[in-house]
Amino acid sequence: xxxxxxxxxxxxxxxxxxxxxxxxxxxxxNAGKFYKADALVLGGDxxxxxxxxxxxxxxxxxxxxxxxxxxxxxxxxxxxxEKSIRMNGFYPAIMEPDEHAHFQADETARTEMIDRLxxxxxxxxxxxxxxxxxGTGIRCFINAGNxxxxxxxxxxxxxxxxxxxxGGVVDLDGDLQMIVCGFSxxxxxxxxxxxxxxxxxxxxxxxxPKLKDPSNAIFTLHVPPYNSGLDSAPMLKDGGVVTKGGHxxxxxxxxxxxxxxxxxxxxxxxxxGHVHESRATKNIGRTLCINPGSEYSExxxxxxxxxxxxxxxxxxxxxxx
Amino acid sequence: MxxxxxxxxxxxxxxxxxxxxxxxxxxxxxxxxxxxxxxxFMPNGSYPGENIYLSTILCTLFVLPTSLxxxxxxxxxxxxxxxxxxxxxxxxxxxxxxxxxxxxIWCFFYxxxxxxxLGKYGISALFRELGVNLGSPAMTTYGDWFxxxxxxxxxxxxxxxxxxxxxxxxxxxxxxxxxxxxxLASIGLAFTALVLFHHTPADAVTHxxxxxxxxxxxxxxYSDIVKNLGSGAVTEVPFNLKQTLISMTWPFTVxxxxxxxxxxxxxxxxxxxxxxxxxxxxxxxSAFWLLLVSFxxxxxxxxxxxxxxxxxxxxxVKLAFTPTFSELAAALTGHLWLVIxxxxxxxxxxxxxxxxxxxxxxxxxxxxxxxxxxxxxxxxVNESTHSPLFAILFSSILGIGFxxxxxxxSAFSTISGFFGQVCGTFILTSIAAIVFPxxxxxxxxxxxxxxxxxxxxxxxxxxxxxxxxxxTIAWAFLNDPQSGISFSAPFMIYVNAGxxxxxxxxxxGAKFIQARQGIDxxxxxxxxxxx
Numbered sequence: 001x002x003x004x005x006x007x008x009x010x011x012x013x014x015x016x017x018x019x020x021x022x023x024x025x026x027x028x029x030n031a032g033k034f035y036k037a038d039a040l041v042l043g044g045d046x047x048x049x050x051x052x053x054x055x056x057x058x059x060x061x062x063x064x065x066x067x068x069x070x071x072x073x074x075x076x077x078x079x080x081x082e083k084s085i086r087m088n089g090f091y092p093a094i095m096e097p098d099e100h101a102h103f104q105a106d107e108t109a110r111t112e113m114i115d116r117l118x119x120x121x122x123x124x125x126x127x128x129x130x131x132x133x134x135g136t137g138i139r140c141f142i143n144a145g146n147x148x149x150x151x152x153x154x155x156x157x158x159x160x161x162x163x164x165x166x167g168g169v170v171d172l173d174g175d176l177q178m179i180v181c182g183f184s185x186x187x188x189x190x191x192x193x194x195x196x197x198x199x200x201x202x203x204x205x206x207x208x209p210k211l212k213d214p215s216n217a218i219f220t221l222h223v224p225p226y227n228s229g230l231d232s233a234p235m236l237k238d239g240g241v242v243t244k245g246g247h248x249x250x251x252x253x254x255x256x257x258x259x260x261x262x263x264x265x266x267x268x269x270x271x272x273g274h275v276h277e278s279r280a281t282k283n284i285g286r287t288l289c290i291n292p293g294s295e296y297s298e299x300x301x302x303x304x305x306x307x308x309x310x311x312x313x314x315x316x317x318x319x320x321x
Numbered sequence: 322m323x324x325x326x327x328x329x330x331x332x333x334x335x336x337x338x339x340x341x342x343x344x345x346x347x348x349x350x351x352x353x354x355x356x357x358x359x360x361x362f363m364p365n366g367s368y369p370g371e372n373i374y375l376s377t378i379l380c381t382l383f384v385l386p387t388s389l390x391x392x393x394x395x396x397x398x399x400x401x402x403x404x405x406x407x408x409x410x411x412x413x414x415x416x417x418x419x420x421x422x423x424x425x426i427w428c429f430f431y432x433x434x435x436x437x438x439l440g441k442y443g444i445s446a447l448f449r450e451l452g453v454n455l456g457s458p459a460m461t462t463y464g465d466w467f468x469x470x471x472x473x474x475x476x477x478x479x480x481x482x483x484x485x486x487x488x489x490x491x492x493x494x495x496x497x498x499x500x501x502x503x504x505l506a507s508i509g510l511a512f513t514a515l516v517l518f519h520h521t522p523a524d525a526v527t528h529x530x531x532x533x534x535x536x537x538x539x540x541x542x543y544s545d546i547v548k549n550l551g552s553g554a555v556t557e558v559p560f561n562l563k564q565t566l567i568s569m570t571w572p573f574t575v576x577x578x579x580x581x582x583x584x585x586x587x588x589x590x591x592x593x594x595x596x597x598x599x600x601x602x603x604x605x606x607s608a609f610w611l612l613l614v615s616f617x618x619x620x621x622x623x624x625x626x627x628x629x630x631x632x633x634x635x636x637x638v639k640l641a642f643t644p645t646f647s648e649l650a651a652a653l654t655g656h657l658w659l660v661i662x663x664x665x666x667x668x669x670x671x672x673x674x675x676x677x678x679x680x681x682x683x684x685x686x687x688x689x690x691x692x693x694x695x696x697x698x699x700x701x702v703n704e705s706t707h708s709p710l711f712a713i714l715f716s717s718i719l720g721i722g723f724x725x726x727x728x729x730x731s732a733f734s735t736i737s738g739f740f741g742q743v744c745g746t747f748i749l750t751s752i753a754a755i756v757f758p759x760x761x762x763x764x765x766x767x768x769x770x771x772x773x774x775x776x777x778x779x780x781x782x783x784x785x786x787x788x789x790x791x792x793t794i795a796w797a798f799l800n801d802p803q804s805g806i807s808f809s810a811p812f813m814i815y816v817n818a819g820x821x822x823x824x825x826x827x828x829x830g831a832k833f834i835q836a837r838q839g840i841d842x843x844x845x846x847x848x849x850x851x852x
Contacts, residue, residue: 023763026851034849051326065325067769088767090325103326110326229702250492252707279691280700298398298764301849307839317840318691321849 009309010173013037015301016222016273017145017294020048020121021089027301027321029129032138034321035305039172040138043273044145044182044222045294046125047118047152052090054081055100065090089296091117115149122155130161139163141170145222145273146184146193167203169210176268176308177217179207184223184274185255188236201257214265215286216311224272225259225284227252230291232278262287268313269306279318292318342582342599343606348503349677350607353510353670354435355575356614357442357645358736364624365631366553367802368568370561373615377576380569381608383793384577385601386786387747390754391580392600393780397757397768399596402688403583403681404750411753411760414846415828418694420753421685422824423745427738428682430727432720434738435674436477437727440467443668444476446648449641450664453535454657461536468642474728478721484676485717488683489708495676502669509666510614512659513650517617520653525621532652537639543626546633555628566793570801572611573794574736577743579604584681597770618646621653679716686712692845694831732812735805740798741817745824747791754784 018024054061082092156164224230231254235242270289279293307314394407409417448464533542647667690700703710758765758778772779806813
């Protein structure tokens, strides 16, 4: 018994790594009603990676993304292009040619502009979540991931509907609790929220004592445990990906710290993301670890439905919505 | 020029480029086996009036739209899984699964078949070539053993077990082996073509007789062949378009499969360009090589000789088994090193499908397991080797089973399985291409292949052309007296239909079992409305 059938317990929908895709975010917010879930958890890497300028030239607005050129003239056309940019995980920005040139030349100005647009988008998403979820009884947990800057945390904490429990513990249902950590171990990309393994281990181990019972807890840790099958990513060498015979050489890139804390604390469930192509589930001891993977660039929300009864996992299912 | 601005964040997840896609697909297409099949089966009188070159060119034109459909789908949905992803999203998860199921079941079969080719066509010929050149009748006899059902099945079983072990230790090891053997096999094929180019029927037949004399004991084996055939001896007859179209089944056995990279679509960097270049590019490149090697083979031996050699029962003239174009090339040279290069390189080509079918089948099993259509155990990845142990073993055991079936049951020693892949998978994918721009309008419009011709999506147009191409190929299979599948001998039609229809039964069975445990499989694929 679980999910849509009788005698249901507590049901949670988890997704991660939507990287600015508004389509995925809208699906995430709607997932509560769709799956009849009690709680929604978005486990980090919510912000996108690129600004797409709409450059005003000859009375028209020109943009290029996904390998195609877009030209908009009317307000409706501009709105349509902006929507398409957002749906694909990018941020639209209308600008004059001289502004565009300025941002190209000046890294500081460019960074400020990017941060401003990303923050504005996060605030917009929070508004959407508040509008759609207020009064529904569905709780919405969102935390930042290694690709999200610190200001994302601040924005999330201002909401009275969206809950961000980074570095802390939250009570869910009965004795079921959840801890949250959006940091990752070091990556070759020097992303905004990374820690060395010992530091990451200490960070998580500082949270665990706040739990009533670690064995009845969910560990929402953005980075998956090392060598778990949830963390297979392309091997990198000299800044490039190693391929052999048209095939990518994969290697485990998860966190040894996360693996260690899971092996020691043996929580009920580990919810992870970070490695988009490593959609998988794995039992580490008694702990069920899940990485639903990510296909944000196609507007597909990959996620996991998990139902609980008492202090047990009743069932789990990977979905692609 | 508009320049977009990137944030500092974790980077690309896609890696293989156009060149990688090209190599992967060319390896899977398997040029040498294609030429071997063409000369073993096309000129033997079964298709009076056929033209080998035109058949190859027409086949290329008929499969090109399918190759482009897969390439455009891979561009629009750069994910691993091939038609499982494309058809699921364009039509429904049920049809996506059935298309994938059908392809995967035939994958298991074609893990076994190329394993059989190693003994049947590769090692047997290599031993005979060495036996003749070293003056060792014993080696020739060993070669004959590899061509027997037992020898074929045993050799193939060892090969599958060896590849299973390689995959268990990781794809990386396989790729090292593949890169090395692919280069060696390609160089060997070039040498083979060069040897053939330097001969004409005037001297080639003499060389063949001298070569065959070592094991047939006859000074003029070719005359024995012609005498044995009697009135059935092959002579060139005027061109016949229908027979040329029917004989496309043979080049199709290799050219129909320029799509291997669709199954690793999630790993392709710049999927739009890479797949659009890599898939049709590998098809056109391979077609060129098929034509080139066909030309030099015909140039060396002539149509009548190759036809009679293909038509005769080899044991009736003490040949034990019919030489392929590769062995004929080896017969033309007296240089032992060249004989070794030709023989070894051809042996390396014979099984090239095998590992890629293991990879494809394993990946499909993993995807089904993650979607709840197979037990979760199937998707488990071994921590020591980082490989899906259970899925590899399962695929390999089934492959060995099909190998023995192929070796001992003549009904399966045919190319009729390709018919199933055409009808159950490629035709479904063609239909999916037609409807995709309409059923997934947003995804199509947002994709880099949202091209239109006269207002109609190019993908839909190619879908129609692909459908026409695949129906034509299916028609050729049903009319080909050597394909092993026809309405007059319908056993393999039933087998093909059974494989396809069992996909529906399996899907609903899995759905029923999961529902009893509270899991609604439909949820795995249902799209949440974003608005």
